[in-house]
Amino acid sequence: MAAPTRTPAPQPIIIAVEPFGGSIRNHSPLLPLVYWDDAAVTRGDGVFETLLLRKGKPCLIDEHLRRFQRSAKLLDLPEPNADDWRKATAMAAEQWAEKTEQDAKLVWTYTRGRPTRDPQQPHPTAWLSVTAIDDAVLRQREEGVKVLSAPRGYVLHTEGEEEGARALPWLKVGAKTLNYATNMAALRWAHDQGYDDVIFTEGEKVLEGATSTVITVRGNKLRTPLAEGILAGTTQAAVFAHAEAQGWNCKAKPMDLEYLCHKADSVWLLSSVRMATRVRRINDVKLAKPDNEAELRALFQEALGA
Amino acid sequence: MAAPTRTPAPQPIIIAVEPFGGSIRNHSPLLPLVYWDDAAVTRGDGVFETLLLRKGKPCLIDEHLRRFQRSAKLLDLPEPNADDWRKATAMAAEQWAEKTEQDAKLVWTYTRGRPTRDPQQPHPTAWLSVTAIDDAVLRQREEGVKVLSAPRGYVLHTEGEEEGARALPWLKVGAKTLNYATNMAALRWAHDQGYDDVIFTEGEKVLEGATSTVITVRGNKLRTPLAEGILAGTTQAAVFAHAEAQGWNCKAKPMDLEYLCHKADSVWLLSSVRMATRVRRINDVKLAKPDNEAELRALFQEALGA
Incomplete structure (x- = not known):
């Protein structure tokens, strides 16, 4: 056959x-x-x-x-x-x-x-x-992803750190522009090492995925990194709004890789088309499958009205 | 008529x-x-x-x-x-x-x-x-430009500053990619304030123009900023090679805005199509026309074989 x-x-x-x-x-x-x-x-x-x-x-x-x-x-x-x-x-x-x-x-x-x-x-x-939708994306929705962490490689000025740096109107932080060559290069770099995706970091701080938002689940707490210069995620916002209404405690907070690898019950990357994919590995740390995976998937899908 | x-x-x-x-x-x-x-x-x-x-x-x-x-x-x-x-x-x-x-x-x-x-x-x-070639570019070749300085807005990691930051292979520093949305935004921001161009800085350090390389002339010294994460200029390299052979002293060295505004005899932006344009003003500092402007222009043109 x-x-x-x-x-x-x-x-x-x-x-x-x-x-x-x-x-x-x-x-x-x-x-x-x-x-x-x-x-x-x-x-x-x-x-x-x-x-x-x-x-x-x-x-x-x-x-x-x-x-x-x-x-x-x-x-x-x-x-x-x-x-x-x-x-x-x-x-x-x-x-x-x-x-x-x-x-x-x-x-x-x-x-x-x-x-x-x-x-x-x-x-x-x-x-x-x-x-x-690419087959790889459909597969990752179901199977999750292996992720390398990667320093973003530059530090954004915070306001007032230096004279004239206050406004920085040309940086266009928060705009979703077509300038993704670096993110694509980071993904190729991860693929070459047998990984599926990248989470950018700055020092110990977790920022975002190459084309996704990081969220974590711990008990009834949903968290997403609070950090400068990351793109506000539409999927993450929809998930938090819906989950909050269902009684989950949802907040943006600074977080580090240690929290992702060892404290959270589960870690997810949210984006529009792949929706939610569970992070199964970060660098050489395997993340165990959480007991409430099916419940979480249902929550995410409802949030998208999908 | x-x-x-x-x-x-x-x-x-x-x-x-x-x-x-x-x-x-x-x-x-x-x-x-x-x-x-x-x-x-x-x-x-x-x-x-x-x-x-x-x-x-x-x-x-x-x-x-x-x-x-x-x-x-x-x-x-x-x-x-x-x-x-x-x-x-x-x-x-x-x-x-x-x-x-x-x-x-x-x-x-x-x-x-x-x-x-x-x-x-x-x-x-x-x-x-x-x-x-745009009329504005032809005009700037002859008349020079007024320039705003602008913090680049982020600091690149130097090697070894943080674990894993050594290679940063996805940043592609030195590649001339199509990701110029930020540089174009900086130029629009300068134009809105009546200026023609931008010189990026990092702290006190001078980096580069939005689409050009900075060089300075002082006595028989030609200098260009030595700094990380700036694009190697083809025009600047050709000018330095030619000028060195003519007896000028040519070096890349770290430099600050103070040097540009008050120490150099003249400051130029080099790029392929505009060739060399003299910086007539940086922020609110007017830069006087140097005595050897004609000699310098001839030097730059010879260097380009043009």
Whole structure:
């Protein structure tokens, strides 16, 4: 008997979103979309959001829209029109549902666009894509991940540490920009050593995953690292809001690797598409499977409305 | 009498370079080139070089090729084929010379490309572009620039400062990647305050410009900041090599803003296309025009073979 084969992934969907109330239309995924002089290509100058499309619906769309608009504002981009993005997302969800019942990854991208006569008046390039979720991601949802810890390698200035350092308006901390080359390099470095993911640290402090938020569970306590210069996680926020309402004690607190490796009952990486994956190993420390794994998974899924 | 009008800029030239010895061919600048899922677009995951095309010839092509290959290696990309890039650059130079005698900006871009079945075997996307030089850049070559100093906002770890921080292989310090969103934001921040450019600092230490290398002149001494985590400048290296042979004393040394503002006879920002622009003001300190400005300009131009 032949090995069972997975249904082939459906073709991606691309929908171009004109930035100032223009058309919202499908673009063939088989054709190039972006010009050679788009700021996304020449400078990584743009922002994005990744949403989970599950059972025909986009998860946490309000939260993603808020962060998308905040990122755009931090980068001095025109405000993305929420109605247009909702409309494009609904179109995409409907088209995907016609193809398959599989979950999908839905990405919004919004760039500074091509050079304009007046650089203060950018004309953004904007589109969304829907693609099948990688097998590795689906497997990690179920099986968890092995993680290397890695110093982020730089220390952000805190306010007022040095004259002029107070504002640092060009650092754009908190914006989800397209500048992920370093994070991708950290993931390749971990993969080369047989690990699946990375948790960044600063000194003893735990920061975040390469593309995810760290949370820990201990008794009835859910914790996420409190630290400067990490991206606010939409999935983590949704999980904490829901869990708090269910009686869990949820807080952001500074934490160290020792807490992750030896004090927490379980450690999870939260992100939109992979949802929650349990950390099974950090460096050479194996983390035991917690008794309440099924309960936690159910809690996380409910939080995502998924 | 009508105001004199500048000759309209010729159409850009785009030449696609297949990464593994395939075709080298023109692509219409009027059509999109890059796919929506290219790593350059989704992650800023790629490297680039910017060359000056002057009197029909690319300047410092060997130096740019070396840095291009070093950047690619740091990012675990397949080695760019030097012969192919030389051939594409010669084609581009010839095509540009048929259009105009104007200087041009020639950019090589080399990205991780679209997702492949095996992420360890990327299939890069590669092309070069030739475009007319912005009027503002031409003006700054002649008139100099007003510069704001700006703390870079983070401190890179030095080796061995913390356990595990020794290598930091994912930081890719020294690679010229497409992750320039922060530098572009710093330039916008300076422009908003009536300045033309930015010099990054760390504490008292001077680092580099947003897209240029700082050099100073004092007597017969040429200096450039010695500091960690700054990009080795091809133009600065060429200027120092040439000037050293002419009897100047050239060194990289740690320097502070005080030196730039009050000790140096003149301060310059070097980069490929703008070449050398004199810093006329740093924050609220006006820098006087040096007596030897014409001599220095001649020195810089000779160094570039331009």
